[in-house]
Structure formats: structure tokens, C-alpha cells
Amino acid sequence: MELMIRRSLFMMLVLSTIVRGGEAKLWPNFYRSTCPNVEEIVRGAVTKKISQTVVTIPATLRLFFHDCFVEDAPDNLSLAGDGFDTVIKAKAAVEAQCPGVLGRRDGLVSLASRVAGKLPGPDFNLDSLTTLFGKNNLTLFDMITLSGAHTVGFAHCSRFTNRLYRFGSSSSVDPTINPDYARELMQACPANVGPTIAVNMDPVTPITFDNVYYANLAAGLGLFTSDEVLYADGRSQPVVKGFAGDQSSFFAAFAKSMVKLGRVGVKTGRRGQIRRDCTAFN
Known part of the structure; x- marks a missing residue:
């Protein structure tokens, strides 16, 4: 049953990626x-x-998030990999049965300069996260919920090694990291590690979309500062604890917040263009 729920959530995500911003305002x-x-x-x-x-799920989640927060982000193709391939295959399957019907409106400009300041960083504190998500009409609750996507996928060492080797003058290691987890990360990501080395974001159930991410935070197993702060800050901790103890509640909230995320920057009417090919302008 849980597998069916997860697949349903993911199917909704891909469908949203394909149809986000059609000819008119969308409705059920x-x-x-x-x-x-x-x-x-x-x-x-x-x-x-x-x-x-299994990379399909985290790759598509990342593609969707970047596409919503950064209009036609120029690095979408390099970031998405299997995620973008999923969208292309889903689009092709629909076109085979309903040609020329399904589409989404994309912008006509793709610039790297549009990315700066529009995506959360791994070192963000709660105020920075709340402000950024708020600019996209997403609440603190939405932010905590959507962060649960880190229950799958991986991250390159360069995104978090400052917590292991260069945290502060009093301690080189971030004291909020579980000591055993810190040693495990150091083995996987030694100082001056190469740029291609990566680790799972969820060290417990890395290929399962579940609520274990939130339990990890309580145990000091958050990979990024922006993860661990959700438990460390009293404003967000109650939600983290709630999701850690109730997976069904997390799944329901995640579905609602994903719908809200899909409305960010949506194009309707004559704005943008509906691409015949998702990889290029018409």
C-alpha cells in the first residue's frame, strides 16, 4: 500500500512537471x-x-524544484539527468495517444544570472530558508515538508564538508552532527576530496521515499546545516517531530505542498510558449 502511495505521489509530480502552465489556468x-x-x-x-x-525519483524531484524556483534554469538538463528523461518519456507516451494536446508553457529566456539567490544553500539557517520560500508563497510548514524530499538522493561532498573540517574556531566539526555519522562522512569524504564524490542524503533508508529523514534530524543525521536546523530551531522542531512519528501525515502534507510548489511562477494565457520538444525552444 505504501509503495502505491509513493508511486501515486511521484506520478502526480511528473504530471505537474509536464502540464505546469497550460493554455489556461489549470484545474482538476x-x-x-x-x-x-x-x-x-x-x-x-x-x-x-x-x-x-531508482535515481529517477530524486532526479525528478530536483528538476521540479529547480524549475519552479528558477524560471527555465539553464542548468536544468545537467542537474536533472534521469529526471528530465522521465519527463521526456512521459511526454512521448502521452503524445502517442493524445497528440498535440498536452503541454506546458515555458519562458523564452534561459540565463545563468537568473539562478543567483533563488535556490536555498546547504548552509542556510531557518530565517534564510523561510524568507526564500516565502518569496515563492510557500510557508514555513511547506518548507519543512518539501525538505523531506532529502529522504532520497545524494549530495556531493563539497556541499557539506565545511561541517566536518572547517566549522569554527572552537571546533572543526559541527557539534550538531552525530559523532559516529561525522566519522562515517569523513571516511567517505576526506579533506580535499574530488568533486565527483557523493554520499546519500539519508544514511538510513537512502532509496526509500519515507519519513525517516525527519527521525534522522532528531538523531543528528542531517547532512546539511539547512537540514539539521529544522530540528535544532524551536520554531520548526514540532513539525519535524510530528512527521517523524507519522508517515501518513508527512505523505499527505507533501502532496499538498508539491501542488503549491507547482503553482510557483506558473504561466497562463499567452505567456511563454508550449514547447513541442521539452529540450529546446520552438
């Missing part, structure tokens, strides 16, 4: 008359992709 059953089986078509394509590689 938007394609009921033009492509009534769209959800089933996308579900089939996504299920097949997941069976090929």
Missing part, C-alpha cells in the same frame, strides 16, 4: 475531454522508468 480534470487517460498514461511511463533506475 483539465484534460478530461481531450485526454481522459492522461494520469494512467503518465503512471505507466513513470513506473517503467522507476523500475529501470
Whole structure:
């Protein structure tokens, strides 16, 4: 049952990525008359992709987040990998049965300069996180919920090694990290490690989309400062504890917050263009 729930959440994510910003404002059953089986078509394509590689889930989550926070981010292709391939395959599956119906509006400009200041950093504190998400009409609760996506995927050592070797004058290691976890990370990411080395963001259940991420924070197993601060700060800790003890509550909240995330920067009417090919301007 939990597997079905996770796949349903993920299918919703991919469908949102494909249709975000159509010809008019979207609503439930938007394609009921033009492509009534769209959800089933996308579900089939996504299920097949997941069976090929587990990287599909974190890659698509990352693609979706970057695409929502940064309009047509120029690094989407390099960031997404299997995530973008999932969208392409889902789009192709829909086109095969409902040609020329499904689409999303994209911007006409893709500049690296648009990225600066629009994505959360691994060293962000709660105020910085809340401010950034607030600019996108997302609440503190949404931010904590969406951070749960870190229950899958990996991160390069350069994103967090300052917590292991250069934290502060009194201690080179961040004292909020579980000591055993810190030693484990040091073994995986020695000082001056190469730029391609990465570790799982969830050291306990790295390939399962679940609520263990939140339990990890209580145990000092948050990989980024921006993760661990969610438990360390009293303003966010109650939500973390709640999700850690109730996976169903987390799943329900995640679905709602993902819908809100999908509305960030959505284009309607004549804004942007509906691409025939997701990889290029028309």
C-alpha cells in the first residue's frame, strides 16, 4: 500500500512537471475531454522508468524544484539527468495517444544570472530558508515538508564538508552532527576530496521515499546545516517531530505542498510558449 502511495505521489509530480502552465489556468480534470487517460498514461511511463533506475525519483524531484524556483534554469538538463528523461518519456507516451494536446508553457529566456539567490544553500539557517520560500508563497510548514524530499538522493561532498573540517574556531566539526555519522562522512569524504564524490542524503533508508529523514534530524543525521536546523530551531522542531512519528501525515502534507510548489511562477494565457520538444525552444 505504501509503495502505491509513493508511486501515486511521484506520478502526480511528473504530471505537474509536464502540464505546469497550460493554455489556461489549470484545474482538476483539465484534460478530461481531450485526454481522459492522461494520469494512467503518465503512471505507466513513470513506473517503467522507476523500475529501470531508482535515481529517477530524486532526479525528478530536483528538476521540479529547480524549475519552479528558477524560471527555465539553464542548468536544468545537467542537474536533472534521469529526471528530465522521465519527463521526456512521459511526454512521448502521452503524445502517442493524445497528440498535440498536452503541454506546458515555458519562458523564452534561459540565463545563468537568473539562478543567483533563488535556490536555498546547504548552509542556510531557518530565517534564510523561510524568507526564500516565502518569496515563492510557500510557508514555513511547506518548507519543512518539501525538505523531506532529502529522504532520497545524494549530495556531493563539497556541499557539506565545511561541517566536518572547517566549522569554527572552537571546533572543526559541527557539534550538531552525530559523532559516529561525522566519522562515517569523513571516511567517505576526506579533506580535499574530488568533486565527483557523493554520499546519500539519508544514511538510513537512502532509496526509500519515507519519513525517516525527519527521525534522522532528531538523531543528528542531517547532512546539511539547512537540514539539521529544522530540528535544532524551536520554531520548526514540532513539525519535524510530528512527521517523524507519522508517515501518513508527512505523505499527505507533501502532496499538498508539491501542488503549491507547482503553482510557483506558473504561466497562463499567452505567456511563454508550449514547447513541442521539452529540450529546446520552438
